[in-house]
Structure formats: C-alpha cells, structure tokens
Amino acid sequence: MTNQKQTGSYYTPEYLAGFISKKVLSYFGDSMSITLLEPSVGDGAFISEFAKNDSLKIKLTALDINKDKLKKASKKWVKKNAIFKTIDFLDFKSKTKFSAIIGNPPYIKKTLLTEEQIIVCKEIHSSENLTEKSVKNIWTTFLVKSTTLLKKDGVLAFVLPSELLQVKFTEEIREYLKRQFQRIEIYTFNDLMFDCKGQDTIVLIAFKEHNEKGEFFTNIKLKEELENNSFTLKENNLLVDSNVKWTHHFLKSDELNFLDNLKQKLKSVDYYTDSKPGIVTAANNFFIINKEIEKKYNLSKYTRPIIQKGFFVNGSVIFDKKNIEELEQSNHPTRLLQLNDNDKISEKLSEYLSIGTEQKIQERYKCKIRNNWYVIPNISTIPDALFFKRCHNYPKLLKNTSSALVTDSAYKVNMKAKWDLNSFIFSFYNSLTLVFAETDGRYYGGGVLELTPREFKKLPIPYIQISANDFEKFTHDFENKENIEEILSKNDKIILKQVLNLNDEEIIKIKMIRKKLIEERKEKK
Numbered sequence: 001m002t003n004q005k006q007t008g009s010y011y012t013p014e015y016l017a018g019f020i021s022k023k024v025l026s027y028f029g030d031s032m033s034i035t036l037l038e039p040s041v042g043d044g045a046f047i048s049e050f051a052k053n054d055s056l057k058i059k060l061t062a063l064d065i066n067k068d069k070l071k072k073a074s075k076k077w078v079k080k081n082a083i084f085k086t087i088d089f090l091d092f093k094s095k096t097k098f099s100a101i102i103g104n105p106p107y108i109k110k111t112l113l114t115e116e117q118i119i120v121c122k123e124i125h126s127s128e129n130l131t132e133k134s135v136k137n138i139w140t141t142f143l144v145k146s147t148t149l150l151k152k153d154g155v156l157a158f159v160l161p162s163e164l165l166q167v168k169f170t171e172e173i174r175e176y177l178k179r180q181f182q183r184i185e186i187y188t189f190n191d192l193m194f195d196c197k198g199q200d201t202i203v204l205i206a207f208k209e210h211n212e213k214g215e216f217f218t219n220i221k222l223k224e225e226l227e228n229n230s231f232t233l234k235e236n237n238l239l240v241d242s243n244v245k246w247t248h249h250f251l252k253s254d255e256l257n258f259l260d261n262l263k264q265k266l267k268s269v270d271y272y273t274d275s276k277p278g279i280v281t282a283a284n285n286f287f288i289i290n291k292e293i294e295k296k297y298n299l300s301k302y303t304r305p306i307i308q309k310g311f312f313v314n315g316s317v318i319f320d321k322k323n324i325e326e327l328e329q330s331n332h333p334t335r336l337l338q339l340n341d342n343d344k345i346s347e348k349l350s351e352y353l354s355i356g357t358e359q360k361i362q363e364r365y366k367c368k369i370r371n372n373w374y375v376i377p378n379i380s381t382i383p384d385a386l387f388f389k390r391c392h393n394y395p396k397l398l399k400n401t402s403s404a405l406v407t408d409s410a411y412k413v414n415m416k417a418k419w420d421l422n423s424f425i426f427s428f429y430n431s432l433t434l435v436f437a438e439t440d441g442r443y444y445g446g447g448v449l450e451l452t453p454r455e456f457k458k459l460p461i462p463y464i465q466i467s468a469n470d471f472e473k474f475t476h477d478f479e480n481k482e483n484i485e486e487i488l489s490k491n492d493k494i495i496l497k498q499v500l501n502l503n504d505e506e507i508i509k510i511k512m513i514r515k516k517l518i519e520e521r522k523e524k525k
Contacts, residue, residue, distance in 0.1 A: 011104070025053050062085070063087055144173070188220070258506075278412055279306070285333075380405075397425055
C-alpha cells in the first residue's frame with residue numbers, strides 16, 4: 001500500500017495534536033507515571049507533543065506499519081523509556097494495558113484491506129460482541145482494539161472521520177462506546193482539518209472512569225478556541241439515547257422530542273414508492289457522451305438519453321424532453337453508450353472503444369467482472385421520478401416525463417399502486433420532511449448533504465392528495481420561485497396543517513430547526 005488512499009495516512013496538524021495531548025495528559029496530574037500507546041505514529045505529530053511534557057513519567061509504546069516513518073518519528077522522542085515497533089496494529093499484542101491511547105488511526109476502506117486483515121478485524125469486533133457490519137473501515141477496528149487495551153481508568157483520544165457520528169454502520173460503534181466509557185467528549189469542527197478532500201473530521205476523547213459522567217459535545221469554529229480553551233462542552237444525553245445522529249448535538253431536548261413525536265405519526269417514503277440507485281457505468285466520462293462525440297463515432301444506434309448529475313436539473317419539479325434537448329444543445333453529456341454482449345462492433349465503435357482501453361477502463365473493478373467490459377449491466381426502465389442523493393440548499397425530487405435514464409447520482413423512484421406521483425412530489429416539499437433529510441442524512445466538506453438509499457426510503461412524508469390543477473400550479477410556482485422558502489411557506493400551510501394539524505407556532509418551530517441544521521451543515525466547509 002503506497003498511496004494515501006490505500007495507507008489511510010492523513011496527518012494531524014500540530015495545533016490539534018497539541019490540544020489532544022495536553023488535554024489527555026493533564027487528566028493524570030503532575031506526579032505519576034503513565035503508560036502511553038500510539039498505535040499509528042505516522043509523521044510523529046503526537047510524539048513531538050508527548051516529548052514536551054515534563055511533569056509525567058511517560059513510558060511510550062509507538063507503533064507503525066511503515067518502518068521509515070517510525071524511524072523518523074522516533075527522532076522526535078528525546079527521552080528514555082520508549083519502545084518503537086514496526087508492526088500492523090491489528091497484529092499487536094500486549095500483556096499489559098495502557099493508561100492512555102492517543103492517535104490518528106488510518107482510514108482504509110474494507111475493500112482495500114487484505115483478506116488477512118479483514119479476518120483479524122472481524123475477530124476483534126466479534127470478541128467485543130460486535131457484528132461484521134461494523135467492519136467497514138479499519139479505523140473502527142483501531143477504535144475497538146484500543147478500547148480493549150486500556151486500563152480500567154484509562155483514556156482514549158482519537159482523531160476520527162465524522163462517520164462515527166452519522167452513518168448507519170457506526171450506530172453499533174456508538175453504542176459500544178457508551179457501554180465502555182463513563183464520559184465521552186466529541187469535538188466537531190467547521191473547517192476540514194486535513195488536506196483530505198471530503199473527509200470531515202472530529203476528535204473523540206473518552207474516559208473509562210470520570211467524576212462527571214455523560215456524553216458532551218462542542219463545535220470548534222476557530223483553532224484558537226482549542227489553543228485558548230475557550231470552547232464549552234455541553235451535555236446532550238437525550239440525543240445519545242435517541243436514534244438521531246450525533247452530528248446534531250446542538251439540537252435542544254425539546255426540539256428532539258418534538259421531531260420524534262411528529263415522526264411517529266407519519267409513513268415513510270418506502271410506504272408510497274419503490275426506489276433504488278440509478279445506473280453504475282464505472283466510468284461516466286467514457287460511457288456518457290455528448291452529441292458531438294456520438295456523431296463523430298456514429299454511435300446513435302447504441303445510445304440512450306441519460307441525466308448524469310443533479311446540477312443539470314436545477315429549478316423545477318419536472319424533467320421533460322425539452323430539458324434533455326436543452327442539455328444536448330449546450331453540448332452536455334446526455335447520451336449513454338448502451339451495448340449488448342451480442343452487438344456487432346462497427347469500425348467507428350471499435351475506434352471509440354479503443355479510447356477506453358487506452359485509458360485502461362477495462363481494468364477497473366466493475367468493468368473487469370463484466371463479460372465484456374464495455375457492456376453496462378442492469379440498465380432498467382425509465383423511472384417515474386428522480387431523487388438526487390446529494391444537494392446543497394435542498395433535496396431534489398423531480399417527476400421524469402422525459403425518456404431519460406439516470407446515473408447513480410440519483411435514486412429511481414416508482415410509485416406503488418393507489419398512490420399518486422404528483423401528490424407524492426407535492427407532499428415531499430414541506431419543511432418537516434426537509435428537516436428529516438438534514439437529521440437523517442449525512443454531510444461532507446463544503447456543506448454537501450447526502451442521503452443513502454436507506455435514508456431516503458425512511459424519510460417521513462406527510463402525504464396529501466392533490467388535483468392535477470393543483471400540481472400544475474405548484475409546478476409553475478416552483479419554476480418561478482426566488483428561493484425554496486417561498487414554496488415551503490405555501491406548502492406548509494396546506495400539508496402540515498391538514499395532515500398533522502399543526503398550528504402556526506409549531507410550523508415556525510420546524511422552520512427554525514431546519515434553518516439551524518442548514519446553517520450548521522454549511523459551516524462545515
């Protein structure tokens with residue numbers, strides 16, 4: 001494993017390493033000796049900070065799978081009483097337990113681990129009564145194994161991806177942490193802490209024993225807050241005891257209870273619809289072409305219209321044939337190259353496929369497992385509606401009256417019997433459903449909101465039946481709106497009052513919660 005994606009090496013800024021080290025070491029006072037483990041040393045940022053402490057007698061054990069990095073980090077430790085060992089932490093064994101374990105574990109997806117590593121990860125999780133579902137990334141195993149290596153009064157401090165707070169597979173890990181530690185502190189940040197595109201980070205500090213028990217959260221807007229200790233940790237046990245993701249720790253108890261009570265009264269998206277991800281091409285830039293390329297290589301007999309990304313459907317709740325024609329006229333890629341295994345390969349088609357082989361597209365995993373690398377499987381029928389899984393200002397659900405397919409940037413939505421598509425789309429655009437999109441989805445650097453297939457299916461919908469004339473008016477208003485708030489204000493008065501019998505004060509409360517959630521998400525840049 002040589003590149004950053006494979007090694008999972010995203011190094012810790014000096015100020016963050018300094019804050020974490022001082023915070024943990026201060027817990028042990030001035031006159032005692034401690035045993036300290038760093039399971040993945042990396043560039044040695046924590047080693048440098050440990051070395052600055054003169055009040056504690058530290059017996060250090062430092063590990064890293066990379067011999068050269070470990071050697072470089074060892075030079076930052078000027079004291080005695082340390083062990084530097086080149087080893088994969090998964091294989092590390094210790095007869096003694098540690099006072100503190102501090103570090104920034106690697107972020108490596110399960111698909112990039114060796115078979116041996118995956119087996120070890122599963123064994124570590126199983127030994128703690130955790131399921132295989134919690135083995136999605138190596139950082140979860142570092143967290144679990146480190147917990148088992150702590151003394152009964154030990155402290156764990158890790159820099160972790162924000163996945164811990166918000167994704168489905170880490171629910172089990174969050175419950176595990178609550179069982180193992182009397183006090184948990186979570187630090188979230190407005191800015192990305194690393195030179196790592198899209199990887200939002202948090203700091204977890206957890207105490208096996210503590211006088212002030214509970215789960216505490218804070219959001220750091222500026223690094224100076226850490227340096228000056230000017231932040232405030234706030235307890236939110238209701239959040240931790242509920243199913244709401246920990247990213248929303250700034251919501252008050254009454255707000256959480258209010259939302260939960262409303263959710264119990266509603267059916268979810270999957271009650272009204274069937275949905276599944278769009279087409280996975282494995283190489284959109286090759287398989288989705290514009291009209292110019294289509295004409296150049298005489299490919300029109302092999303192509304079908306397709307919507308590549310949500311950016312192309314802004315501003316409406318209907319995507320029709322006129323919209324796809326406008327995209328074509330703007331020379332956007334709108335043609336999907338759909339080939340079959342028994343297709344006769346023409347000279348011009350062969351010429352275009354050779355471009356793909358030159359780019360080594362045939363070597364990509366999803367292409368390698370096909371009978372013919374250029375034949376995309378599972379191209380299904382045209383969906384009734386499209387839900388784009390990522391958004392910035394608000395989630396997009398559109399009626400599809402074009403003949404276009406869609407990539408996996410969207411979910412294909414088809415109505416179940418007896419439910420009306422127009423009514424469903426109208427019902428979707430209300431402040432409460434969009435609040436649940438914020439609480440149930442997850443966000444990334446740049447303030448992007450994403451809902452997984454399961455998160456979309458479970459969105460609560462206050463469904464209301466409307467007429468064709470009502471939908472036509474709604475469509476007109478949507479296309480001519482200045483912002484989404486105009487639409488929500490109109491729809492809330494109809495949907496939330498009629499379906500849930502909410503009063504004006506309650507609707508305003510929902511709007512304020514949504515505003516708070518969006519502002520918090522968009523600050524994560």
